[in-house]
Amino acid sequence: MVKKETEFLKKLETKFKVKGRVQKERRIWLSISKDKLIEICKWMKENGYVHLSAISVTDWLKDGKYELTYHLWSYDDKILVTIKTKISRNDPKIDSVTQIWGNNAQIHERELHELFGVNFKGNNDLLPLFLEDWKGPAPFRKDFDWRDFVRKEFYDKKNEREMVYFD
Amino acid sequence: MVKRSEKATTMRKVIKAIWIFNWFNSCGFAELVPLVGSRWDMERFGMIIVGTPRHADVLFIAGYQTHKSIERAKRVYEQMAEPRVVIALGSCTMTGGMYWDSYNTIKKLDDYLPVTMYIPGCPPRPEAVFEACEKIFQHVKELE
Numbered sequence: 075m076v077k078k079e080t081e082f083l084k085k086l087e088t089k090f091k092v093k094g095r096v097q098k099e100r101r102i103w104l105s106i107s108k109d110k111l112i113e114i115c116k117w118m119k120e121n122g123y124v125h126l127s128a129i130s131v132t133d134w135l136k137d138g139k140y141e142l143t144y145h146l147w148s149y150d151d152k153i154l155v156t157i158k159t160k161i162s163r164n165d166p167k168i169d170s171v172t173q174i175w176g177n178n179a180q181i182h183e184r185e186l187h188e189l190f191g192v193n194f195k196g197n198n199d200l201l202p203l204f205l206e207d208w209k210g211p212a213p214f215r216k217d218f219d220w221r222d223f224v225r226k227e228f229y230d231k232k233n234e235r236e237m238v239y240f241d
Numbered sequence: 242m243v244k245r246s247e248k249a250t251t252m253r254k255v256i257k258a259i260w261i262f263n264w265f266n267s268c269g270f271a272e273l274v275p276l277v278g279s280r281w282d283m284e285r286f287g288m289i290i291v292g293t294p295r296h297a298d299v300l301f302i303a304g305y306q307t308h309k310s311i312e313r314a315k316r317v318y319e320q321m322a323e324p325r326v327v328i329a330l331g332s333c334t335m336t337g338g339m340y341w342d343s344y345n346t347i348k349k350l351d352d353y354l355p356v357t358m359y360i361p362g363c364p365p366r367p368e369a370v371f372e373a374c375e376k377i378f379q380h381v382k383e384l385e
Contacts, residue, residue, distance in 0.1 A: 205345060206309045213344055220344045228337075228348050239341060 075099060079153060090114055100153050108142075108159045108168055115144070115157070115174050122148040123155060126175045129182040131190045135216040138163045140192065144171070161192075170196035189214040249384035252324065256381050258287025259374050262297035262321070264314050269304030272331065272364030281367040288374065294320040299377070302354070303330035305338065305346040311353050318354055328373055329356045332363045339363075 079096045086104065087094060090113070094104035106114060123146040132141040144157040161168050171179045173196055181203075183194040188203050191212035202208060210227075211218050229236040245253075263270060276283050277290070291297050294317045306314060318327065329350050332338040337348040350356050358373050 204307075204309060206312070208308075210344065221342045223344050224342050227344070 078151065082151065082153060086114075089117070097156075102153060102155045104155060104157045106157060106159050108161055111144075111157070111159055112169050112171070112174070115146075115171050118146055118155065118157075119174050122150045125149065126171070126178050126182075127154070129171075129179065129186060131186050131192060131214075133163070133190065133214070133216045134160075135163075140166050140190065142168060142192070166190065166192040168192065168194060170194035172197050188212070191215070246385060249381075252381045252384055255324065256298070256378065258289070259299050259377065260289055260291045260297050261299050261301055262291055262294045262317065264300060264302045264317055266304035266306055266310055267333075268364070269302075269331065269333075272303065273301065273367075273370070276367045276370055281371075283371075286371070286374070294318070295322065297321055298324070299326045299328055299374070301328055301330060302334060302350065305333040305340045305343070306350065306353075307345050308347065311347050315354065326357045326377055327354055328358045328360065328370075330360045330362075330365050330370070332361060335359055335361065 076096050076099055079100065079102055083094050083096055083102050083104075086092065086102075090106070090110060092104060092106045092110065092114070094102055097103050104114075125147040127145040127147055128143075129145075130143045132143065134141060139160045140163050141158055141160050144159075146155045146157065147153075148155075159168075170183055172183065172194075180197060180199065183192075183197045184200055184203050186192050187194060187197075187200040188205060188208075189212060194200065205213070210223055213220060225231075225239060229239050231237055231240050263273070265273070275281050283289075294300070298321075300318060300321060302314060318325070329335070333340060333346075334350040334356070337343070337346060340346045341348065347353060358376065360369050360373050362369060
């Protein structure tokens with residue numbers, strides 16, 4: 075059932091010395107270190123994985139890590155390869171994949187820069203996308219207490235109408 | 242014969258029917274759709290939705306406004322010709338509604354735009370919207 079997936083994973087593992095696993099039919103997970111990201115992504119695109127479906131960030135607060143996830147799809151192989159890499163949470167920096175996927179990656183990275191504060195080196199347009207005039211911390215970080223932020227920013231405890239928001 | 246002020250005379254001439262420009266975020270317009278549809282049919286009162294704020298007398302604004310969209314709403318308001326009326330629908334425009342603790346939405350609309358009338362409700366009833374528009378005519382009639 076998962077023959078082509080296993081073969082492709084073995085190919086990846088021997089070529090780049092990384093670890094991965096076949097999740098199920100048409101799904102491969104691959105954990106890599108962040109230095110290998112560009113190298114692997116370049117190779118993947120040359121080998122048919124032209125569609126970058128999404129980039130996402132998971133905030134592992136206890137470990138102090140951000141986990142970046144890249145979903146790559148091949149129309150020939152019909153496999154979705156998920157590449158995962160961990161970076162530091164306090165100084166989130168990673169090479170941009172815009173040099174490989176161009177504008178397709180650009181908008182994803184711009185969003186993640188805004189919501190998580192990840193710096194994508196090599197992406198030349200990381201302007202705010204949804205949050206104009208935003209002065210607070212990156213809002214999707216797990217340690218950002220948005221309710222506390224809103225109370226400080228919008229409400230007055232002494233105001234009779236608004237004191238209910240402080241209970 | 243009643244002696245009216247210049248303003249009252251002009252207003253009586255100008256306000257015959259209400260032309261509306263809609264500025265809705267999220268579920269805002271879904272709540273107003275019955276008014277446009279055949280059951281409540283606002284066109285029988287001459288209320289019509291126009292394509293540009295420059296033709297509109299009334300600005301309907303509903304749904305939560307984000308910091309990004311309120312800047313655009315202000316620009317829409319500035320383009321409208323006088324006399325202009327802003328009618329805010331629903332609880333989101335009054336207090337933030339269920340988004341009271343959202344970091345990205347504004348809470349009170351009248352901090353940003355001069356709101357003429359608030360219509361409460363989540364959503365407001367179509368009858369309430371008609372009543373608000375009726376109040377505009379009433380106001381003009383009462384001008385001296």
